[in-house]
Amino acid sequence: MISVDLKSKSFGSVQILGEIKLSVSAGECVALLGPSGIGKTTLLRIMSGLDSDFAGHLTKPNRIAMVFQEPTLLNWRTVLQNLTLVTGISTDKARNALSEVGLAGKEALYPLQLSLGQRRRLSLARAFVTDPDFLIMDEPFVSLDAERIEEMMELTQKLLNKRKIASLFVTHSQEEASMLATRIQHLRGSPATLA
Amino acid sequence: MSRLKAKDTSVRLISLALLLLGWAGLAFLIDDTQVLPGPIVVAGLIASEAVNGPLFQHMGATLLRVLAAFTLAMSYGLVFGLVMGRAKKVDRWLDPWLVIFLNLPALVTIVLCYLWIGLTEVAAVLAVAINKIPMVTTMIREGARALDPELDDMAQIYRMPLGARARHVLLPQLSPQIAASARTGTALIWKIVLVVEFLGRSNGIGFQIHLYFQLFDVPMVLAYSLAFVMVMLLIELVILQPWEVRANRWRRG
Numbered sequence: 001m002i003s004v005d006l007k008s009k010s011f012g013s014v015q016i017l018g019e020i021k022l023s024v025s026a027g028e029c030v031a032l033l034g035p036s037g038i039g040k041t042t043l044l045r046i047m048s049g050l051d052s053d054f055a056g057h058l059t060k061p062n063r064i065a066m067v068f069q070e071p072t073l074l075n076w077r078t079v080l081q082n083l084t085l086v087t088g089i090s091t092d093k094a095r096n097a098l099s100e101v102g103l104a105g106k107e108a109l110y111p112l113q114l115s116l117g118q119r120r121r122l123s124l125a126r127a128f129v130t131d132p133d134f135l136i137m138d139e140p141f142v143s144l145d146a147e148r149i150e151e152m153m154e155l156t157q158k159l160l161n162k163r164k165i166a167s168l169f170v171t172h173s174q175e176e177a178s179m180l181a182t183r184i185q186h187l188r189g190s191p192a193t194l195a
Numbered sequence: 196m197s198r199l200k201a202k203d204t205s206v207r208l209i210s211l212a213l214l215l216l217g218w219a220g221l222a223f224l225i226d227d228t229q230v231l232p233g234p235i236v237v238a239g240l241i242a243s244e245a246v247n248g249p250l251f252q253h254m255g256a257t258l259l260r261v262l263a264a265f266t267l268a269m270s271y272g273l274v275f276g277l278v279m280g281r282a283k284k285v286d287r288w289l290d291p292w293l294v295i296f297l298n299l300p301a302l303v304t305i306v307l308c309y310l311w312i313g314l315t316e317v318a319a320v321l322a323v324a325i326n327k328i329p330m331v332t333t334m335i336r337e338g339a340r341a342l343d344p345e346l347d348d349m350a351q352i353y354r355m356p357l358g359a360r361a362r363h364v365l366l367p368q369l370s371p372q373i374a375a376s377a378r379t380g381t382a383l384i385w386k387i388v389l390v391v392e393f394l395g396r397s398n399g400i401g402f403q404i405h406l407y408f409q410l411f412d413v414p415m416v417l418a419y420s421l422a423f424v425m426v427m428l429l430i431e432l433v434i435l436q437p438w439e440v441r442a443n444r445w446r447r448g
Binding site: 045048049050064065066068070072074075076077081085086087110111112126130 | 343345346348349350351352353355359363364367370442444445446
């Protein structure tokens with residue numbers, strides 16, 4: 001179980017987030033919707049432990065994985081090394097993970113030799129291969145075309161169904177939220193709170 | 196691509212041949228080997244010093260000094276640049292020092308090191324390194340300022356060990372700055388090493404240049420200088436350029 005009991009979050013004198021209570025249980029996928037600049041990514045960073053400068057309390061597991069807005073890969077390391085060096089898993093496990101996301105045979109390539117969709121698949125493989133207790137996805141399908149978005153959503157759904165992971169993902173799209181999430185939360189207002 | 200490379204190589208070779216031709220022409224016009232010997236005369240002297248003279252002994256001494264100063268300058272420059280690029284407060288405090296050291300003439304550092312430490316090997320290497328550290332620091336600082344914060348987040352989320360973060364996340368992002376400072380570094384360092392040897396060492400290419408300067412022996416000054424230029428070019432071609440190509444292999448999308 002992951003839970004945040006946030007009192008407030010400010011940048012300088014500007015308060016971005018107000019009182020927020022949010023918890024995600026194992027096997028649950030929560031979608032966080034809201035307009036740009038409302039503070040979705042800020043809340044995500046708080047829940048991932050990347051931002052500890054807030055008033056409130058956070059309970060989170062140790063094993064966390066994150067899919068960033070950009071694939072955020074080590075472009076100077078091969079596809080396989082992006083899994084083994086970052087997560088510390090074995091080569092065999094990394095090969096299986098690549099195969100699971102349709103990147104078998106691409107192990108020796110560098111990320112910039114892949115298409116954007118393939119790089120996002122690699123980013124997804126990196127997140128799932130660690131068997132996380134909590135998975136965070138920050139607009140993971142942004143800047144993909146409609147066909148690729150559908151493919152990626154199906155793949156994410158498939159990977160999530162295989163595991164009992166608590167997951168939280170940020171999106172602008174109601175459609176993406178409806179397809180993947182078991183619960184949808186809206187962030188609204190200023191300072192933003194859950195509606 | 197290979198045709199382009201071949202064309203590039205031939206242009207370089209022709210350009211070099213033209214330079215040699217110009218030098219030979221000028222030497223022919225002056226017609227005094229004690230003022231300007233031609234390339235064939237100098238090549239003969241280099242060969243003779245290599246076979247019967249102490250060329251390799253002095254070259255070895257200079258190369259060791261270059262290597263020691265280079266290692267020192269790159270190591271300290273990397274640490275200072277990284278810290279200054281990542282920590283704004285430290286940068287604010289150290290930036291004025293950096294500006295002062297960047298503008299300190301090499302000769303002043305060399306003379307002061309010899310006066311304070313003595314005419315020793317330590318003073319010689321330190322003087323060269325002190326001249327180069329600010330330049331490496333400046334270049335690395337620029338790279339450190341442009342590091343991708345999302346990669347830091349990624350490394351934190353996936354709990355990459357510190358050593359792995361440095362090796363696989365941090366240093367590759369700084370590789371363009373490291374390569375650039377290494378290449379400009381070797382070019383600058385060996386020139387300062389010659390001055391250091393000229394002023395206060397009893398061996399090395401700089402010492403030999405000093406010796407033949409006192410004897411007004413232009414051909415030998417040219418022979419020792421050009422022999423070392425060739426070695427540095429070889430290092431550039433055999434070590435630095437291939438390393439840079441290897442380090443940038445991943446950029447070919």
